[in-house]
Amino acid sequence: METLVWVVHIIAALGTIGLVLMQHGKGADMGAAFGSGASGSLFGSSGSANFLSRATAVFATIFFLTSLTLTYFSSHRNKTTGLMESHSVMQPAVPADAAKQVVPVVPAPAGVDGSKSGEIPK
Template identity: 60%
Template sequence: MYEVLMVVYLLVALGLIGLILIQQGKGADMGASFGSGASGTLFGSSGSGNFLTRSTAILAIAFFALSLAIGNLSANHTKAEDSWNDLGTEAAQAVEVSTEQAEDKIPD
């Protein structure tokens, strides 16, 4: 589940970057720089938003939601014991087992 969320998170991040890069800035219109009448309204000269701005907002919400979900999963995730960190005890157990087997094979 964690790996699937990470892949979706990466795809959402790349989509968000792409959508932001292809959008035109608010000051890029020639009329907006000279103070045309419609650019001073509440939503600006482009209206309440077109497809790109709405999809960017949806991807931004998905990005933050996935960030919170992945952060919650990784905070509550317990690490499995790494077998390479505890080699001494396994080696000692193997030596004890081999010495016990060797003692059983010594003839009287």
């Protein structure tokens, strides 16, 4: 299901890009006045602007909806552990009775010559 949404999403993105590039900008009206009129266009004088703007709106809506759907799929995906957490070699085996054992903490001994070189400075 997610793969189908990805395919529709990419097609909608490419369609939107293509339709936006095919449309004339607002400055194209001045160029049409000097001989490059819409008489030879495929959709007539005003049909192309209407068709292209509606098709762009449809593709943009599809792109928006597939974006929301992919976000939903991403947020409800099973949480997987990383590579380090998934390997049991990296995690030491702890015996069941290890939690009951109490290990006393012994401070580090001072240096041989009586100095405190063995201690960690603060």
